[in-house]
Amino acid sequence: MLEKISSPQDVKELNIEEKKELAEEIRKYILEVVSENGGHLASNLGVVELTIALHSVFNLPEDKIVWDVGHQTYVHKIITGRKEQLKTLRKLNGIAGFPKTKESETDCFNTGHSSTSISAALGMARARDLKGENNSVLAVIGDGALTGGMALEALNDAGCSQTRLTVILNDNEMSISKNIGGVNMLLTKLRTKRTYTKSSISIKKIINKIPLIGKPTVKVIQRIKRSIKQLIIPKMFFEDIGFRYLGPVDGHNIEELERMLKISKQLEGPVLIHVLTKKGKGYKIAEENPDKFHATGPFDIETGNPKKEKKKDYSKVFGDKLVELAKQNEKIVAITASMKDGTGLTTFANEFPNRFFDIGIAEQHALGLAAGMAKAGMIPIVPIYSSFYQRGYDQVIHDIALQNLPVVMCVDRAGVVGADRRDSPRNIRYVIF
Numbered sequence: 001m002l003e004k005i006s007s008p009q010d011v012k013e014l015n016i017e018e019k020k021e022l023a024e025e026i027r028k029y030i031l032e033v034v035s036e037n038g039g040h041l042a043s044n045l046g047v048v049e050l051t052i053a054l055h056s057v058f059n060l061p062e063d064k065i066v067w068d069v070g071h072q073t074y075v076h077k078i079i080t081g082r083k084e085q086l087k088t089l090r091k092l093n094g095i096a097g098f099p100k101t102k103e104s105e106t107d108c109f110n111t112g113h114s115s116t117s118i119s120a121a122l123g124m125a126r127a128r129d130l131k132g133e134n135n136s137v138l139a140v141i142g143d144g145a146l147t148g149g150m151a152l153e154a155l156n157d158a159g160c161s162q163t164r165l166t167v168i169l170n171d172n173e174m175s176i177s178k179n180i181g182g183v184n185m186l187l188t189k190l191r192t193k194r195t196y197t198k199s200s201i202s203i204k205k206i207i208n209k210i211p212l213i214g215k216p217t218v219k220v221i222q223r224i225k226r227s228i229k230q231l232i233i234p235k236m237f238f239e240d241i242g243f244r245y246l247g248p249v250d251g252h253n254i255e256e257l258e259r260m261l262k263i264s265k266q267l268e269g270p271v272l273i274h275v276l277t278k279k280g281k282g283y284k285i286a287e288e289n290p291d292k293f294h295a296t297g298p299f300d301i302e303t304g305n306p307k308k309e310k311k312k313d314y315s316k317v318f319g320d321k322l323v324e325l326a327k328q329n330e331k332i333v334a335i336t337a338s339m340k341d342g343t344g345l346t347t348f349a350n351e352f353p354n355r356f357f358d359i360g361i362a363e364q365h366a367l368g369l370a371a372g373m374a375k376a377g378m379i380p381i382v383p384i385y386s387s388f389y390q391r392g393y394d395q396v397i398h399d400i401a402l403q404n405l406p407v408v409m410c411v412d413r414a415g416v417v418g419a420d421r422r423d424s425p426r427n428i429r430y431v432i433f
Ligand SMILES: Cc1ncc(C[n+]2csc(CCOP(=O)(O)OP(=O)(O)O)c2C)c(N)n1
Pocket: 043, 046, 069, 071, 072, 112, 113, 114, 141, 142, 143, 144, 145, 146, 170, 172, 174, 175, 176, 279, 294, 337, 338, 339, 361, 363, 388, 391
């Protein structure tokens, strides 16, 4: 099946059984490439059906899909004519691991840092309306990325805007590690609910056609439906801030996904589709260890073991030393913006769970929180990858430096990172101090 796919049109022409077959072949192909070259595995295996459904319902490049972070776009790249190029992933002058507008007109926006997609998509949707155009605009965002302030700021703006926009919430319960925080608590409640908005659109269409009583009846039904919905889903956060909520929908069922996407296409205003997926889907070892296979170097498919043993690096030295110091000084606390393993904090988190804070993908908050703790007498240690430290630049100056607070800021991954492309936003690794 994969042999036949060189454009989204080829996917549109497949029947449902063929699409299912294609999904399995894409999984196999991604597994082969990533086990050989390294790359983001688990997130891509999780969005295979979702990406096939998106390309079946929407027409790129006229319609726009903004992928949050963009690490989950291998399937999209395969479908949009870059199947062979994927083999050059993480190689010199190879394909980018993230969306690249220069690489394809179907990549409408460059991403790399988390939580930007809803703002960008809303911007495109507003521009579309001003220009009098009619295309669809979507943001695909993970539950991890939804913990980032920028995403919540964008939801706040989009909710009251009445702008036609679809946010696909790809909820796999994971950031890199297990997702945390109030957003995760909200999603946990929603996940267990029955799928909402079964046949609302068709009922509306039928009633609307009845002369005189049509339109008023639709209004009454909608009001009743809303009250019922409040009963079914106790905390209608998304609806309360102005979004139409659809879901939750099984993110591995292509038919269901297509149905929901088609419904969203007909609705006015902002819509959020809550899609449930499994990180690492189809490769048992990654399903069981999604954090380890979020991003990986080359590995053996049979065992999942890395092909090269990891050397002792900055993060490991830092993590070991921190544990040693923390044993001597109980004022030491550690804060991570969703990067416990990457920044070497796993041992600290296990040994001092009360002094460890994973606060979500929220670098600004991490630094503001550290400032408050330092002011109150603690010694906060905040390791963040240099690329992501940019997010907290104002907090470094305004909240920490100008108040002369003893926050220990540790800059991880500074310098050149070989595995990322030269022009990747994540390879501009500033040392900002
Ligand atoms: C500002 C910023 N901080 C940290 C990261 C590192 N990072 C990349 S993906 C990711 C987790 C994303 O989780 P989610 O949005 O749920 O997507 P999933 O991989 O689970 O599909 C993190 C923390 C980033 N890309 N940007």
